[in-house]
Amino acid sequence: MGEKTPLFEEHKKLGAQIVDFAGWEMPVYYSTPLKEHELVRSEAGIFDVSHMGEIFVEGKQALELVQLLVTRDVSRMEPGQMSLGIMCNEQGGILDDLTVYRFSDEKYMIVVNAGTRKKDLSWIKKHAAEFGCSVRDESDSLAKIDLQGPKTKDILAELTDFDLSKIGFYRFAEFSVTGVACIVSRSGYTGEDGFELYFEGERAPKLWNKLLEAGAQPCGLGARDTLRLECCMPLYGHELTENHSPLQAGYEWNINFEKENFIGMNVLLEQKNKGLAEKLVAFEMVERGIAREGYKILHEEKEIGVVTSGSFSPTLKKNIGMGYVKQEFAGIGQKIGIDVRGKAVGAVTVKKPFYKRNY
């Protein structure tokens, strides 16, 4: 039996299909993945993502520590701002894609993937020592609910006195939601407007049920995966691994080479100057077939790469995917083939993302 979030019993009551995800028993869907996907695009869904980890870093030199750990320039973030961050090893391989919340110069919350939590924690601790920073893993005591979709602002507004227009995108604030003290950021992993809520795990069933009563509907990891794929948001363990660099994954915008230093900087600079062996591309199928993770990507029958994610796109009603290909095939409009059960099925590389909401 895997680990359970504080909402496990609520998921069972709602009839969720439970699967193992990174050692956690998580809901994959309640109704069907397709219905939940559409719900987030049109209304409001809630996801239990309490399996993710929250690591607090504090100290006089906390900024210097976080600057060393992630590729982006954290010094440019204001208190109350949060952002995606890529943490690399010395070889420039991706240890994790995480989010950094800047409370002050001396206090940060780092939110990490469930599957990389232990590895990340020991990595952060190892580097914290030389900066005299404290590292606190609050993952077991904090729960996390993502509220996502065009109607989420109205739903959250019903449950709090806080003026939500004060939180811009990629900003956060601390306030009470239905009597539960929360850290709330205006962000998410679906491409829709939405909020990520962090709070004490014991309060999770209460907050979850209040959100349901207010009109949000429960959504599982199945919909979360197709939602993020349509927005070309990479997923750790699929697009992102220690064998790939953030440059290869298309995260150049999240790397600041002007910084004094960050772990992996020299290797990434060299990659940038010399060129990359392979790059992550987005593609759509032009012939009948669905690309799946691990399928070979072909060009004139020769293997040029591998699919990292692939699915039917519920919003676009097309079969889409992402994968790594050799640099010379990474341009937009490149005709490729996907090896589907031994047959080359035609596809073409396209501009990222597949779906973008203008809000």
Add this chain to the structure above:
Amino acid sequence: MDNPEDRKYTKGHEWAKKEGELIVVGITDFAQHALTDIVFVELPEKGKELEKGKQMCVVESVKSVSDIFAPVNGEVAEVNSELENSPEKLNQAPFDSWLVKIKPKDPAEFDSLMSSQQYNEYVAGLEH
């Protein structure tokens, strides 16, 4: 949804129904429910030899790829290519949406499949 009594069933959750000399094959309500939203169907070529218990066609949901197995030995007589454009029919009406019609090698094989009652009991056992 009840499993109709006018047909036979397999442990792989296929249904098989006699139609003259042919055997019509689809997937059960239990199967479509477990697969969730079906978005793709890959049907075999007409005339293809099928081996009992081996892959007959492929059905894909948003998340998964599943083989559908031939309930009997035989040859593909007809395929329901309408499903290629509307695979969701397998979710909406599983017992009215056939995949393949098989010309069986040995008509007696059909009789050895499960009755609806046996299949009901088999499914009840899986749910506990």
